Amino acid sequence: MDIRKLKKAIIYHDIGMITLDAHLLSSGEFTEEELTTMYLHPITGYRILSLYDDMLDIAEIIYAQHEHWDGSGIPRGLRGEQIPLLSRAITIIERYDLLKHPHASEQDCSESRILASLREHSGTIFDPAVCEIFMNMIRNTEET
Numbered sequence: 708m709d710i711r712k713l714k715k716a717i718i719y720h721d722i723g724m725i726t727l728d729a730h731l732l733s734s735g736e737f738t739e740e741e742l743t744t745m746y747l748h749p750i751t752g753y754r755i756l757s758l759y760d761d762m763l764d765i766a767e768i769i770y771a772q773h774e775h776w777d778g779s780g781i782p783r784g785l786r787g788e789q790i791p792l793l794s795r796a797i798t799i800i801e802r803y804d805l806l807k808h809p810h811a812s813e814q815d816c817s818e819s820r821i822l823a824s825l826r827e828h829s830g831t832i833f834d835p836a837v838c839e840i841f842m843n844m845i846r847n848t849e850e851t
Contacts, residue, residue, distance in 0.1 A: 712765065712793060713796060715765055716768040716793055716797055719752065719756060719762075719765055719769060720752070720772055722751075722755055723747075723752030723754075723769070724748045724751075724752075726748075727744065731745060747782070749771070749782065750770065750782055752766070752770070753767070753769055756769060767791060767794075768791050768794050768797065770794075771783070771785060771790050771791050771794035772797045772801070774786075774789075774790045774794060775798075775833075776830060776832060776833055777830070780832070787834075790834070795834040795837050796837055796841070798832065798833060799825065799833050799834075800841070802824070802825065802828070802832075803845070806820070807821060822842050822846070825841070826842065
């Protein structure tokens, strides 16, 4: 896995959100229409990043960040290894970060609850192999 490329993709993964209304970014509850708008931000991010030749590979990663291992994701309904590896990693990292640092009105999750949530979605939303590697990294970090 290209760690430098992953770091760059993580930095830019939500760049498409710059076009969203400010109230969406601060809201914890969304209507179905607002959720659809929120989930389209990778398309906007892809369009922004693809304007720059040196960002084309990152744009592809961003475009697929909401694809799910089982094919139920968006925007293209990719499944399994059709999804770029770094996109699969970002999906897991983003979920971890969301649970680790929740919205201000929500309570923090413990590491064990976070790992249980990741495990629960392994094989559906998350690539099971990448998810297992990530969870092992978290466990090893806790032990040191």
